[in-house]
Amino acid sequence: MAKKEPIFAGLPVAGSPYSPAVKAGNLLFISGQLGIDPETKQPHADFEKQVEGAIAGVRNLVEAAGGTLDSLVKTTVFLADIGQFARLNEIYTRHFPEGSRPARSTFQVGALPLAAAVEIEAIALLDD
Secondary structure, three states: OOOEEEEOOOOOOOOOOOOEEEOOEEEEEEEEOOOOOOOOEEEOOOHHHHHHHOOOHHHHHHHHHHOOOHEEEEEEEEEHHHHHHHHHHHHHHEEEEEOOOOEEEEEEOOOOOOOEEEEEEEEOOOOO
């Protein structure tokens, strides 16, 4: 059985029973990331800042494990409002240009933690 290694990248896990990321062999499984304002500890009020913050959280975790955004093979995006899909795509393409985009699923969900507008989780394939 492959050894599992939690990756925290300096991120606190406030009373929740999970790891921000877990490395198993060459795979990195990144838990859902929210775009949190570091001062208020709440989601940014602006949708774009929430998406940017969620992607930054994913980036920080994959880099802490030795990868880059190009290492991502799959993302899952959860939206509180699917009406934000076009805006999500505009922001997302800045970080994932054509030719380096991971597979992606996007869903509207009933609610997200802290009443966030977006949450992003990911799977990365890391080099040996």
